[in-house]
């Protein structure tokens with residue numbers, strides 16, 4: 001039973017199984033709960049009827065509850081895809097961050113909570129040696145279906161603490177807009193970049209609904225100043241800069 005080295009309480013979840021096909025965790029997946037209190041979230045994540053679970057829950061005060069051993073498969077990602085892998089639960093450790101979510105006012109993440117999330121991420125990454133670009137949002141692996149932890153989550157702060165892959169977003173404004181309904185080589189080029197980074201963005205040459213929601217997911221994580229699903233110059237420059245700064249280039 002692998003547990004965090006940090007102070008925490010332990011409330012075991014029941015929706016747990018073995019990681020499939022010998023897969024090991026190499027993704028750290030961050031969520032918000034979207035529920036009204038940490039206590040409600042804790043009960044939901046540990047009861048059978050919810051059909052979900054998670055490794056960790058961090059409440060607003062920064063208290064950490066572990067519910068699933070890190071060696072086991074928790075049920076937090078659902079239908080998802082990243083770099084062609086669809087069984088994200090077998091490949092990840094999941095952290096739920098208590099927050100009311102977009103449907104209930106989406107409050108800021110308190111500093112105490114961000115500090116605890118940062119320390120928990122650091123503890124997990126160090127023990128498992130996860131690559132920076134494998135620290136992801138639920139919205140990255142389930143674009144459109146999920147928005148968490150959302151554009152208010154401070155990925156910059158995490159990166160400043162040595163966690164995750166992140167670059168300063170290119171300034172808003174400028175030209176080169178691609179959007180829903182556009183077609184052609186520039187759209188294909190954008191889709192190649194998005195899928196090279198890991199998103200589920202088939203290269204079709206059509207700026208279809210799937211492309212729009214993937215661009216929106218990318219913005220929520222990496223260019224949070226404007227989350228609109230429109231690939232403006234800032235979005236494309238930020239995406240290119242991210243790919244350029246990957247430890248190994250995904251584009252041959």
Ligand SMILES: [Zn+2]
Nearest residue numbers: 031032138148
């Ligand atoms: Zn989630």
